Amino acid sequence: MKKLIALIFVALLLLGFAWVNNNWIVATEYSVQSEKVPDAFAGKRIVQVSDLHNAEFGDQQQSLLDKVEAANPDVIFITGDLIDSDRYDLERSLAAVDGLVEMSEVYYVIGNHEVSSNRLDDEIVPALEERGVEVLRNRSVMWEQDGEAIQIAGIDDPLMDIYLHEEEFTRNSIAEAGLNDAFTLLLAHRPEQLETYASEGIDVVFAGHAHGGQIRFPGLGGLIAPGQGWFPSMTEGVFESGDTQLVLSRGLGNSGFPLRVFNLPEVVVVTLENE
Structure with a gap:
């Protein structure tokens, strides 16, 4: 009987650990400094939502929306993989979008899962544009x-x-976007192209895709990431190459392997500062 109670206790602990690791959203804050940031934008807050993979965070995504709203965003960036091509559920992800557009302007770029879903042009983009999301497909706008x-x-x-x-492909896409000399924030799903972004003179890049390395070892980092393989070097945080800074979100959902370990879902909050 004691062994059974012990086994039940351990099972409950493991279930609780798994639930927290995959449902407890944290807000991670960074400051991005550049002398190119105009005075009018110093202190502006950008909230990045990435790699939702149609995960569910409360009824109608309320837990996620509460976390974003608490960050008081001036603008919201969605950096791809809003849906998961293997468990496609656009309506679940749109519940989050419906709440986000009530808070601020929302800008969005596609990820690899939108492409592989084969529903990009006939379902995903029209649904987002219908809700007022600015879908950026190799183009730029002025804030x-x-x-x-x-x-x-x-x-x-x-x-x-x-x-x-x-x-x-990345170089061609940036060229097609027709950038000018203004301070530039680029939404791009993949962090692995940091050197390409830097060579193209981008000031700040917002990326996802790496899922924080999926399973994180405290003090060591992530185990595996799409596009980087085992023991990836880029899984979270702010990276620099020359004058380019890249903000990398651990994201929110999962794809393939169904669990995060020591890798809480996150929204990223970036404050712009001029030096």
């Missing part, structure tokens, strides 16, 4: 404030053209 402006750009995922090397 204006008090007579000053910065540039928000977004590029497609390289899976859109399997015959091009990812670096070439």
